Amino acid sequence: MSMREGSPWASVRCRSVAATRRHCPHAAFKKPSRPRDRGRRCRSGRSGKPGYHRPMANPSGPTDASLFRWRFGAVEFDESRHELRIAGLPVDMEHKPLQVLAVLLRHVGEVVTKEELFEAVWAGRVTVDHVLATAVGKLRKALDAAGENRIATVPRVGYRLDGPVERVAQGQRLDRAMSFEAGQPVPGRDHFLLERPLGRTLGSEVWLARQPRSRDARVFKFSLGGERLSAIKREATLMRVLRDTLGERDDFVRVLDWNFETEPYFLECEFGGVSLPDWVANHDVLAGWDTAQRLGFFLQVATAVDAAHGVGVLHKDIKPANVLVRQRQPGGWQACLTDFGNSRLLQPERLAELGITGMGLTVTHAGSDSSGTPLYLAPEVVAGQPPTVRSDLYALGILLYQVLIGDLRRPMAPGWERDIADPLLVDDITRATDGDPSRRLGSVAELIQRLSQLEQRRDEAERSAQAARDAELSRQSLERTRARRPWIAATIGVLSIGLLASSALWYRSELQRRDAALQAARAEAVARFLSDDLIGTLSPGGSGFERDPTVREMLEQAGKPLTGRFGDDPATRGSIHAALGDAWRTLGDRERAATHLRAAIEDYTRAFGADDELTLKARYGLVRTLAYAGSADGFAEARSLLDEADRLAGARLAEDGEIALHAAIARGQYHFQRLEIEPSLEAHRRADPLQRRLHPDEAPMAALIRSSIADAMLRLGRTEEAEQLLRTLLSDPLLAPERIGESTVAGYRIMLARALRSLGRYDEALPLAEAAASTSERILGPDNYTTLVQMSVIASIHDYAGDCAKALPIARTVRERMAKRYGENRQATLIETGNLGFKEYDCGDRETGLAWLGKAESGLRRHFGEDNVAAHSFRYALARALTEQRRYAEALAMVDGLNVAALTAGDATPGWELRLRALRGRILVLAGDADTGRPLLAEAVPALEALGTEEPSDIAALQQLLAAPD
Template sequence: MIRSNPLQESSEFGRRWRFGDCEFIEIRRQLLVHGEPVKLESKPLDVLQHLLENPGQIITKDELIGAAWDTSTTDQSLATAISKLRKAFGGPRDAVILNVSGVGYRMAVPVMCTVVDEPASVPFLLKAGDFIPGRPHWRTLKQLGMGTPHPVWLGEHSKTHENRVFKFAVDGVRLQALQREVTLSRLFQKSLAESRGFVQILDWDFENEPFFIESEYCGRNLFEWAQTEEFARLSLLERVALAAQLAETVASAHALGILHNDLKPANVLVSARTSDTGIELQKAGEDQAENWQMKVADFGVASISNLQRVAELQITHYGSFEEPNENDGSGTPVGTAMYRAPELLAGTAPSIRGDVYALGVMLYQIVCGDFLEPPSVGWGARIFDPILREDIAAAANIDPSRRMSSAAELAERLRSIEKRRAERKERASAIAAAEQARQEIERARLRQPWLILAVVALLAGLCASLWFYHRATHERDLANSRNETLSAMNDFLSDDLLGQNKPFREFDSSGNMLQETLVEALKRGLLQVDRRFSKAPEIAGGLHQVIARALSMRMESAEADREFKIAIQRFKEAEGPLSQNAIITELRREDAEISNGIPEAVQDATKCLEQQQQLISRLHDISPELQASLVVRESNLTLAGPHPEQWIHPLEDAISRAEATPNFNPLLLINLKRHLYSAYSSDEPGHAEQVIRETISYIQTMRGSESPVLFTAYQSLEDVLGREGKFSEALAQANQNYTRLSKLSGPKSQSTLYAWRMRVRAEEMAEDYDAAIRDGLALDAAEALNPPSKWEDDPLHVVAKSECYSGRFDSGLNHARQLIRGRNAIFQPESTKLGTFIVAECMIAQAENSESHRNTETLNEIDRLLKMVDIPRLAQTPEQNDIALAHVLHQKDIEGIFYVAEARLALLRGQPDIAKEYADKAAPFMGLAYLDPYEKKAFAKLQTALTHVLPQKT
């Protein structure tokens, strides 16, 4: 075994977990304690990684054993692994991993997971003739996977000369892919009576580096085999039969809830069909397709929706299936660009239709015999069979709503192609015969009345038949036109975005490889949109709008606004000044500006709404999508006001109309449901929780369980749980939201920082002040390097409050005074006002806990600070810049919190009557479920103190 030159190493993206004084680096499978590496065997590290992937959860012993051992073992093996981990960590026994008696284990310390660019593990190289590591009787013949630090080799047994394939891994990320393949291979073998369509994995070693799996050798891949004479001799029908065989295999995987996610010719192996005893079954005659067995390989990025089936069959749950393999950790989508469904580029979760798209592209290539080109504009000219053209168009349609819904349907179509051709021929013959009869009857000039009636009936039937035939022809032509347009879009996506040399890789001036985000690739591709679609401005407008919304979600406001305006112009060019698409896009543009905190966005949106309403009044027929967009826009301007409940019925009506409209835009329907949640959230949080949970269920059904659209819904769920006073549940949801977004968008994205900020707030409300202080300071440091592009509540205010709430007055006052001084323009002037109130409240708590801080000068200073803030005025007439402060303090409770502070100050001054007056003012607010628990406790202590003081004064 030869080590490569370290200077030739690249980098890879993987996860790094930080917990306590330790770190675990997935790429290198390395544990660091106090920054120093600790050597451990594979099993303890497998156990540790499973615990880290499920922070805060109790993992049963059986689950941990199943995750780390490939055969049944005893609890003692698990206990030994845990013991080795604890010894490596040092400190008390349960300091890092807590034993939950009779159940299992969980992490006892907070866990933070980040996706980082790590130096790749030093790869290893083999040369032909070397022994396979760990397999002394096997030698390498030739390398099958070239140009990768994870080589794939064809091996030969030194005595039996049998061939096997060996896939290797030297890092934790690739190891998980190999483990995933083993799990799915065993699932195929146990679940399918006929599993020959999948490569069988025969053995594996996940304990010693290099890790590897050993599988049967199934011949050349489809791309290589297509270059041979054997493939060239196949007739069109034989090629179609091979494509049907492939579709049937993929359909059987789908039936088990498994998505391949990377179907392509390189992952389809072709070999001569053999009997159970290994004898080749070569069939003479014309049907040569039956002589070949196509097998699907490489399930390293597959996802599975039915893990329960794995458990029922007692299959070791190798690898991680908790998250779909939509990203490889670097921001680059999983799968090969040519065969990747276009909707996945927009962040849609993998689906059956995604695999069907790949099958459609391969069907086109198998029929043409050309595996270098995908279907592009004019592709139909290469497919002479009209039925096959229809099947390819349906399977490889870039619009998922028009794409074939399953691999089984594709297989059935291909298997029945001759039958379908015969049926069409019969229909054409019937139409021709009817037309001939009509002509003969006309020529005969029949005069008998009863015959005239017969002729009329015959002609009526003929006309009906011809009309149906004409409509079918028209729809076919229209479908072909649409397919050409969609193929042009596919051409743009595959050529301009993905067809470039190394489309997601760039190099800096030093030659180091950089990672390019998908949005950056899309930005560059936009330069080609107007050129590509100069004759189809409506398509250009749609693409500009899609990119504008993606940029807006990334809070790149200026660029998003520019793309929205271009989209509006293109729609007007295509559809005229009253284009409904242009109006909808303008409404969305204003929504984006409000969401991204653009100054004066609310005033501009109000003016824009009036202008768009004038245009809408001139329309004769308003589309359901425009009606819904108008409701969203109107409600969005007033939901933050004093009476959001006024929008409940209009939103419910809009949702009902949308659900009754076929093919209604699902994202717009989701937006309507989210606005309905906001309308309920202030006064009926319980109903709001029901609405948002139903919305989450709808999104999961329509767009998959890991659609990025879900993240906003999950954040709404976190918010409503807090409004109901379910602070522990809100914190659990906040932790999940942060973990998901960190994996999807990276730890430094604005969306991840926002989820982090919400988690800090949730930690404070759950009274986990240590965590709130720690995470708040870490967030503050992160935002110093990557400041938010719009106003957000300063994380330091949570730190200051948590420090004061937990009795760390000096530190809390110091941080609150930083807020008063105004640390930067982003958090002004809200942070100054909020900091002033925190200083006042913190000084009150300090005085209550120490007589030395009850002097007249201190109490006068507190009084001065409270008068500066004047929260009751903000509650009654909030100014534009004060709305954010009201949001931080939950609007309705700000008066109550202020009155409690005034009452506590009055009691410190020896004025119980005044304290009682303020306490009475505060009382109506103190029953609010979402009120800060600290404030409720402070009010309860105040009431107890007043019951002792007031009777003595009387």
């Protein structure tokens, strides 16, 4: 199946028959906007060459080292604090781009050569060629957002910032570098004396200080000239976030005070211990620890990182030097996470909730952030992507490897696996440090769980190995009989994975309720089920088949022995029913899927209760399955199940957990299949962040949710947004064909084709749609629902482009195959019937077109209720068509049955009540009842014109009718 798992009305035209496509979500013609030309001509320079100025004697600025606050437009840059603001809001940007801006501002209107910028900003250090272009690009991105695209490129020479600008003196830069010595008082904290330096970087120093009498220790982080001021401000803010949300913890360094007003700026912290590298060098403790003790120590660090992630704080610079170690009382060692100067708050709005001033934090992030220590930087961050929870996880994985081998300096070079004896730990490190972030573990919490359950996993691995050995014996038995088609093995493998995954899901739910012996017995029962009841049926003398079975026959065979094999174990039986239900739904057999899911609900209810998480997930899965079926009875049962599941879920719907996620998907799909687009979009928007947080690697789930959001945008006329989202999805590695299947990606392409069709870009839309339909036909078959819907889109593109000769045969084929495969009275068939009616009418056969439209409208109302959205869209189109054919009495009868709410549900464009009033007035005037019709037109037409939603030609025709003499 495609990603939609059934998406009706993929190409239905909503209202008019011939010329009026503007209110149909799939047909909004909008001229694509052209990108603004940001190029600037360079003024003539002093050298006589256009655009070139002589090199400056001092590219870094005046020798008096004056500091200024610069302002132009909505942009303000404070050199003393090294802070860029736009419209009063701080912009998050690395130090180097701001240094480039400072140089350009000091020579506004002049060309600054690349060599001068390298010398001024990078101080002659060796760098890669693109660092300057990257820094300028980040500046431009920030300035463009403020409408101040002032940085001009002078080809092969350098850059120029155009004026005018204002500047206000802020003071003087200190005429010396920071010079601290042991024994001197801390500036501004005279009662503490500097004892020894702990670290030094460009623009900052870290010192240990003590109170001479009490010997209380403090750590002071100093910054001069604003270069590191934003970092220590950020650290102060984030440590407050951690303290106010998590309370006082021993695994974070406490920030006690700060000075951000006068130089030298500093942050005052408690003494959290010695750095991990120094601790390892000066103590023999780590060398004497076994693997369990090393894991216990590492888990202290991981737990701190996970706690920070839990309140939305990314560390971004996890490394041994940022882990402190101190003695615990009465014994043992405490790891402590420090240095949040490069960190990031994922939800800045939480600061207001906590009453915290966002020092050093910004609401605008200009570009990617590749700050951090290279050895521990995730590959995607090095490549320029923004850091995420998984980039912190990557650094933790490196640290885990180093702690386990006892060498904090060794990089993870090829062959590192030989250093780790335990294959499970090798797997854990591999999954934490995979170069592809989408293949890493989903969170630090998942790594902690895996490491904490190492012994249980060893036992489980041994059981799995035994099951694999048993399966291998069965495979060898099959090979000795006769060769089978290779996809049979793949079928068994896929089903086995589904069953084992379902059992694992159940296992997590039951872990707290049952003892280990019962778990082992159930695992053995599942293994026997796979080996004997599935693989065994293919062996000589097996009861299942004496021929090559199809996938469907395999699933049928899998469902037969459940009662006998698991008669006294409803929990395991329910998990297998749930897996089979998902499999049948994927194959498009909704009836069998529903049967298995009903059985899963019954078994789960017996085992765990009606409100258990597994039971509710099965209920929500059944809601989706019934909605996809598209029958009136299915919709009614789905609605009842949805309401009951929500009642049982209760407060969990408002939480950010599994129940809320599955409920949102079920509700979104139910409304979508009912063509209730606004509530469907709302539900899927609720599901999207939950999926990204709870199951970031669950590609099929991500595909379903995100495609539903894009489809809803298309149907609501938000075509440009939909196009952008679809192009993003097609480039997302999580949603690559090898992860979600070619047919699912084809579904994305068909939606992009619909967007391009609605924008009038038919030459781009047609090849996309044809390629998508060809892929679906090859994989799913020519009569599959997805294939037919995509063929319908191809027909609609030809229709919109005015090519009836190509549109009509395809539309007739789609309608014929849909009726034959799914029945005359299914919603999808009736919609394609109406679509064919549009095309027959447009292409000249008015009577045939009206007949098909009438059949679609009446069939949808009869089988799916008077409020069916598609029925009302076709009815409105019928009313207009009958008016064109001067069949005024029939047209009025159609208008009488229209419902504003149903029309709005299918098309959220405002003004439906006015539109119906105008249509009624038009019909009455044309029918000779001007006295009744003109007041309706007089009331509706000016209001519609003010809304701006109608075609000017339609407004002109109504005005002409209003002004015509009797």
